Amino acid sequence: MAETEATAAPIHGDKLYQKRARRALPLLVRQAEAKNTILYSDLAEELDMPNPRNLNYVLGSIGQSLQELTDEWGMEIPPIQCIVINKNDGLPGEGIGWFLNKDSYSGVVPQDFGQLPKVRQREIVQAELQKIYLYPDWRAVLERLSLKPAATDFSGFLTAARNFGGGESDAHKRLKEHVAENPDSIGLSAKSPKGELEYRLPSGDALDVSFLLQEQWVAAEVKSQISDERDLVRGLFQCVKYSAVMAANLLAEGRKRPVKAVLVLEGRLPHSLIPLRNILGVTVYENVRPYA
Numbered sequence: 001m002a003e004t005e006a007t008a009a010p011i012h013g014d015k016l017y018q019k020r021a022r023r024a025l026p027l028l029v030r031q032a033e034a035k036n037t038i039l040y041s042d043l044a045e046e047l048d049m050p051n052p053r054n055l056n057y058v059l060g061s062i063g064q065s066l067q068e069l070t071d072e073w074g075m076e077i078p079p080i081q082c083i084v085i086n087k088n089d090g091l092p093g094e095g096i097g098w099f100l101n102k103d104s105y106s107g108v109v110p111q112d113f114g115q116l117p118k119v120r121q122r123e124i125v126q127a128e129l130q131k132i133y134l135y136p137d138w139r140a141v142l143e144r145l146s147l148k149p150a151a152t153d154f155s156g157f158l159t160a161a162r163n164f165g166g167g168e169s170d171a172h173k174r175l176k177e178h179v180a181e182n183p184d185s186i187g188l189s190a191k192s193p194k195g196e197l198e199y200r201l202p203s204g205d206a207l208d209v210s211f212l213l214q215e216q217w218v219a220a221e222v223k224s225q226i227s228d229e230r231d232l233v234r235g236l237f238q239c240v241k242y243s244a245v246m247a248a249n250l251l252a253e254g255r256k257r258p259v260k261a262v263l264v265l266e267g268r269l270p271h272s273l274i275p276l277r278n279i280l281g282v283t284v285y286e287n288v289r290p291y292a
Helices: 002-007 016-034 040-046 052-073 094-099 110-115 118-134 138-144 155-162 170-181 229-252 271-280
Strands: 196-200 206-212 217-223 259-265
Touching (some): 016 138, 016 271, 052 138, 094 110, 110 118, 155 229, 155 271, 170 206, 170 217, 217 229, 229 259, 229 271
Parallel strands (some): 217 259
């Protein structure tokens, strides 16, 4: 419920949601510094929470703490919990309305945010996200709340990934062909045209599978069950690279449509790589099995 976030207590306390809020805020600061939103489900997974719905009190506790600091410092601290969004509509929960600066959006009252047209909600959220990304004092906020920044040094993973190499395995080929034949395995309509294998980009890279649809361009980088942690790290960074090159490709052709590169795994992403996935903002599809 939207009111849940408004009734949560600030971050310091012994309730479970307050303890989780103290773990969550550094992760949100990490996302803000990376200028990336994070899905409810992804944040819950990183916090080892089985039910993302329980994040309402967690985010409300963060919001209440930031409001207290706003009053204490005499300067606006943007509602960083706005960075946590739903998978379906890309918007935060309705409870974010309680933490908006009332002077910034004339005529919008907190309890009515969820009743606004989606277009207006997105306008407001985009404005808040820009404030969050540009806010310079997130580290000071953590320090004032006696919290340490989230670890963001993935040097060990990166070094190992740089030293990885190898040709295409039969398992990789099978998974690639399965994704191309089954667009619904990566959230596309089952009626979508089949994907194109080894689609060449102007950069010389080849997309494992390309779905160049009328409304969007989606690429799938696939990793079979034999891929180790090093290869999965490479896959995450390949998705970041491919998204940028795909967008540049369309720009150079004078075309405009959303682009997205996703990572498709035959197995599961190791828990150790969840923070890296989240900070890079890569969508990962797990347990996609060719002949299941």
